[in-house]
Amino acid sequence: MHPAIGLLIQVVIAVHIALPLGTWLLLAGRRNEATRLWFMSISFYSLSICAIALRPWVAEYPSTILAWTGACASWLMMVEALRRELGAKPKSWPVLIVPVTLWVILLHGLHVTGNMTPTGVLVYSCTFIALNLVLSALVWQLRRIHRSRSLLLMQVAFGIHASAYLNRLYQYALSEHAEYLNVFSFSWVGNLVTLSSILAMILICFGYWGFCLERTSSEFTHAQQGQRLAQAESDTMRNLVKERDQLLMLNARVSSLSSLSSFSAMLVHDISQPLQALELGLYDLQNQITPAPEPQQLQARVDNLMLLSGKASDMVSNLRRLMIRGQDQMDAVHLQGAIETVFPILQGEAQQRGMTLRLSCQLAPGCCVQANEVMLQRIVFNLVSNAMDALGDPQTPAPEEPSIHIELLWRPAEDQDWVVLQISDNGPGWPADLLQPLPGPVVSSKAHGSGLGLLLTQNMVRLWGGQTTLDNAPSQRGAIVALCLVPTSPMAPQA
Structure with missing residues (x-):
């Protein structure tokens, strides 16, 4: 054998070993059912070409029948891989095995009868022309979904592959030279088939690699757009929740006036x-x-x-x-649960104003008081809102860290044990004329206040059998409002 022929065979084998390895490496991170099937098809085709290249040293049967069978199976797997890329229902393996089995039976019969040349070669050429047309049509459908230039490269490769086999059929039909059907005759027709097959497979591999890369980039861009949309929706919902909380605060602050109006x-x-x-x-x-x-x-x-x-x-x-009809209905209210229900709304308002709102409970679990839950929550809304206004009043010195503390305490006494709901802040405190039991006339600690909040708080707590006291913090700045409520049953404080 001429050294140039041996070198050509080595180059063909080296290329078809590198193609499946490169496919596996470049598809890392993008492997799914379709890409794994594509890798198998490239591997089968490369093995079949290597088997054909080794024909001078291998028996005719494995170098033809097994090689042609591997090439046919690889092209069928390419068809199935592209179908899955198009979202078609995957075919089961028996559906793929049946045509391959029929192909093996046909080739075996031709070999036994001695008709591998020219009948076997002609059948092989026609089969691959048909498979290339099917693959080109599938790639065309895929291009309608994914605008990828790499898919155009694959269409060109299938066209080159089919054209080489069409030229073989055409030249044989004109001259009926048997050497045109044998690649080892090194005729220009056989050489064109060999070079076209190698070039087509290289272009097919590069085209599929590029398609996977472009699809991944497109999916990443789409995911980023979805993330931005989701973030925008999240911001919108957060703003809606914030507006809802502000409306609840406003509703709580004017609810005491609505009944009077x-x-x-x-x-x-x-x-x-x-x-x-x-x-x-x-x-x-x-x-x-x-x-x-x-x-x-x-x-x-x-x-x-x-x-x-x-x-x-x-x-x-x-x-x-x-x-107050309808608001004087008293029940056993779970105090901690009632306050925790509205606490997130109050806390959100406090955070918007740059203030700290804390809640602490020293009561036993399940401690209940005699009150109306809805009115009690409105009272808490109003008192905390007053504290926020006092802390944010530009006419008074603001503390470095404005804070409000809601405490749930147990206060034993000789005649009556009380459950105390205490709201304190570190603001300017109560004016001196308010540091006494809340009077009957309408008074207010604000420059433009109506005093209805404190008055209705006093009347409602009295209606529940409790009492209201105002005080200033003894050791630091700040106002204190204490609502003494009647427990529904004697309970010890939480340990």
Whole structure:
């Protein structure tokens, strides 16, 4: 054998050993069912080409039948790999084994009858022309989904491969030279088939590698876009939750006024009449002083005015009971659970204002008090909001680390054990005129406050059988509000 032929055979074997190894390495991190099947097809084809290249040293049967069978099986696996890339339902292995088995039977029959040349070569060439057309059509469909230039390279490679076999058939049909069907005759037709097969396989491998890389890059870009969209949705939802919490805070702060506003017209109408009569009676009494009337007449007039005053007082009391109707229903309220329900909303508001809000509990688990849960939560909303306003008042010196502390305490006493809900801050504290039991008239510690929050807090806690106290921190700046509530059953503090 001429040394050049031996060198050519070595080059062919080296190329077809490097192709499957390069495929396996370049597909690292991108391996799935389709890519693993593609690697198997490249490996089978490379082994078949190596077997054909070793024909001068190997018996004819393995160098033809086994080699051609491996090439056919590899092309069928390429077809299945591209089908899976298109998202088609995977075919089972028996479906792939059946045509390969029929192919082996056909080649064996041709070998036994001595018709491998030219019949076997012609059948082999026609089969590979058909398989190349099928693969080219699948790649074309794949290009419609993935705009990849690497897929175009694969189409060109399948076209080159099919063209070499078409040229072989065409030249044999014109001249009927048997050497055109034998690659080891080293005719220009056989050499063209050999070189075209090597070039086509190299282009096919490079095309599939590029397609996998481009697809991975596209998926990564798509994932980044999805992540940005998800982040935007998350920010939107976070803003909605923040706005919801702010609305809840606003609702809690004006809830004490809403009940009064609904009865304002009736309040003015019902109280104005006895008060006007009382005013006219006092004016008439003043006129009767001089000259002094009979004692009996004066006493009757005073009694009448007292009746009018009592009527006005009764009307105010009745209207008050009407205003809190539905809110004076008392239940056994789990204090810690009720506060923890609204604590995240308050804490979110505090964080937005740059403040610290803490909650501590020294009560036994399951400790309940006599109250209305909804109204109790509204009271806590209002008191914490007042503390935040005091800490954020620009007219008073602000502490370095503004903080609010909600404490749940147990306070034993001789006549009545109390469960205390205490809210304290490190702000400017209460004015001196408020450091006393909350009075009846409407008062406020704010420059523009109405005082209704403290007044309704006092009245509601009294309705539940408790009491409200105000105080300033003894050792540091800050205001303290303590709601003393009645426990539903005697309970010891938590250890």
